[in-house]
Amino acid sequence: MSGKSAKAYGKLCTQFYDLHKPQAQEESLQYYISCAKRCFGPILEPMCGSGRYLIPMMEQGFSIQGFDSSPSMLEACKEKCLKKRAFSPNTSSLVWRC
Secondary structure, eight states: OTTOOOOOOOHHHHHHHHHHOOSOOHHHHHHHHHHHHTOOSOEEEETOTTSTTHHHHHHTTOOEEEEESOHHHHHHHHHHHHHHTOSOSOOTTTEEEO
16 A cells, blocks of 8 residues: 555444444344354454444354454454453454455
């Protein structure tokens, strides 16, 4: 990127995003789950953000990992996972920054 850093959601944008979109839309989530059921192997969610889809799919038992360019969004995702106990505290291998 020739020395320029990628623009990503900061802390305030992440907080607003989570207030505005606290959960995945049920219809969309069910669509992704139905697609995932037809696949084999782990799932990769690009731009997973704060985990709106990643966490419910993980709770459904899918092997899923995500990445995002925003450290703030990823931190929010990790915090939600710890609160929900969706997976162990070692989240570094499940959610990572690009």
